[in-house]
Amino acid sequence: MTYRLPSLNALRAFEAAARNLSFKTAASELGVTPGAVSQQVKKLEASLGVALFSRLPHGLLLTVEGETYLPKISKIFEDLTDATEAIAPEINGKKFKLGICPKAMAILPPNWPNQLGKLKAHVRDAIQTTDVELLRNNEIDCLIRLGGGPYGELSLVTVERGEDTNEASVPLHFICKPGLADCRQSRAILEDLAANAAPCS
Amino acid sequence: MTYRLPSLNALRAFEAAARNLSFKTAASELGVTPGAVSQQVKKLEASLGVALFSRLPHGLLLTVEGETYLPKISKIFEDLTDATEAIAPEINGKKFKLGICPKAMAILPPNWPNQLGKLKAHVRDAIQTTDVELLRNNEIDCLIRLGGGPYGELSLVTVERGEDTNEASVPLHFICKPGLADCRQSRAILEDLAANAAPCS
DNA sequence: TTTGGAGGGATAGATTTCCTGAGTCTCCGT
DNA sequence: ACGGAGACTCAGGAAATCTATCCCTCCAAA
Structure with a gap:
């Protein structure tokens, strides 16, 4: 066979x-x-x-x-x-808990990600934090930050948000465990971030 | 999608x-x-x-x-x-040309593989030879031998034929190009060999 | 007729993935 | 205790894959 x-x-x-x-x-x-x-x-x-x-x-x-x-x-x-x-429901069906740092919140719509839309299927809730340890503890599934790092073996994706004409502008980052970087939830969140984050200042 | x-x-x-x-x-x-x-x-x-x-x-x-x-x-x-x-009929539908060494013939039924049966769908004809070069030339698609080798980059499968209680018994081998080792034809021939070869002596 | 953009094809070099080969470990049967 | 079987690890090298270019053809606009 x-x-x-x-x-x-x-x-x-x-x-x-x-x-x-x-x-x-x-x-x-x-x-x-x-x-x-x-x-x-x-x-x-x-x-x-x-x-x-x-x-x-x-x-x-x-x-x-x-x-x-x-x-x-x-x-x-x-x-x-x-x-x-x-x-692999842990990866594929689960709704994510997000961690968002305050500075990142500032460049996102007022109550993101709690809007109606595709994200509802992928996000359980979000807390305000900058603590990478929460990722390692599995208390959150991904962390959205402005700049920062390095993050060791964690996966980091930089969110696209238009032309970066300002050399000093800080990139918006999505950090998660390596196994989660490509999953359905992460892709949806990244897509939504790209669509909704304020352009580079 | x-x-x-x-x-x-x-x-x-x-x-x-x-x-x-x-x-x-x-x-x-x-x-x-x-x-x-x-x-x-x-x-x-x-x-x-x-x-x-x-x-x-x-x-x-x-x-x-x-x-x-x-x-x-x-x-x-x-x-x-x-x-x-x-x-992909070119690859998958082609009938094989077999090469069989005389010693291997001796442990196979009299006019194998020219019997009625599933093998007809996969085998064009068979010639008596021990020449591995014919494989490299594509003049035959696989070679059935008793023992022998090594065969370099060619694939070799040992045919199962019952309990091997005799330490000195020689294994029956099926040799072909690597790309053909897993194809439908090879599988059918191997299955037939396993069913029809005389048990280990 | 010229020009520019879109899209596919080829190639070299870099990168990532994959496999091997050797050494280690545990378990089991003798 | 010893040896064999089978799984794991790790380093290094082989192979597959991707990128970055450059080229080409076609089409449409001027």
């Missing part, structure tokens, strides 16, 4: 590219460069011995094989996500 | 290890060292935040989460294999 399988990275690249019919869009969805997507798709096609895309002079088109493959691969990714969330 | 996915390598390591309840067996199935399997499984557990195995003093046991995860992951690999075979 062994399996002969293409690489997962290559499949992800294919799936995103096929869904968007664009390497560029797929790349930004996956957080890599278009060249990487192009390479992965090419590798997949080589390993299968079948072309999945027709490269037209202007844009992409799925071949018959690609058209057949796409829905199956999408479904497999969904199944995998479901299976994974089923056993 | 993005997905949060564990690494495929880690999932394969988990699936093989869970199915065999042994890192060592899983490692030989995957063609890597036990250390690699151990590391991949550990990585997967870390990324999920859940233990999948109980490491007992003597041997492995699946945790509840592992027990839940295993059948779903196995099914996903099957689905992926099916989806891939459906669009």
Whole structure:
């Protein structure tokens, strides 16, 4: 019962590219460069011995094989996500407790994150703190701060908030345990932060 | 429509290890060292935040989460294999040319593999040879030998054929290019060999 | 016809991930 | 006590992957 399988990275690249019919869009969805997507798709096609895309002079088109493959691969990714969330509720289903430092609060909307919106599905509540130890204790799941650090083995993501024209401006940081950096909740929070934080001063 | 996915390598390591309840067996199935399997499984557990195995003093046991995860992951690999075979006939549908050494013929049924049966779907024909070079030239797809080796970067699978009570008995080997070791054809041939080869003398 | 933007393809080099190989440990059977 | 089996760790090297460029084609606007 062994399996002969293409690489997962290559499949992800294919799936995103096929869904968007664009390497560029797929790349930004996956957080890599278009060249990487192009390479992965090419590798997949080589390993299968079948072309999945027709490269037209202007844009992409799925071949018959690609058209057949796409829905199956999408479904497999969904199944995998479901299976994974089923056993890792700690990570995938849990609502986050946030820690926010006072200075960060100042550049966020008045009662963020307690607004109606997508964030409600991912955030339980928020407390005001600057204490990184609370992260290590699991008393909070992530910490939102202005500047600070370093944070050792903790993951740190800098929130995008427009053109930084002021050299002295302090970056807005999202800090969490490494295992949580890429999870659904963190992504939602980061997205919301990017949309709602005041631009760099 | 993005997905949060564990690494495929880690999932394969988990699936093989869970199915065999042994890192060592899983490692030989995957063609890597036990250390690699151990590391991949550990990585997967870390990324999920859940233990999948109980490491007992003597041997492995699946945790509840592992027990839940295993059948779903196995099914996903099957689905992926099916989806891939459906669009890549060049690789997956081809019938193999076998090379068989005379000594190996002696322990196989008189006109193996030219019998009616499942093998017909996977085998084009067979020639008598011991020449490994034919494998490298792609003139044959796999070679069945008694003993011999080493074969460098070629994949070697030892055929199971009952209790080996005789220390001097020579193992029956299936040799092919690494990329073909896990394909449907190889699996069918190995299964048939295991069923039809004379037991160890 | 020229020009500029968008998007895909290729390549080299850097980075990350992965695997190996050796050594260690515990448990078990003799 | 001893040796074998199997899992773990860690350092180092191999392999896969990504980035950063540069090139090319096509299209649309001037």
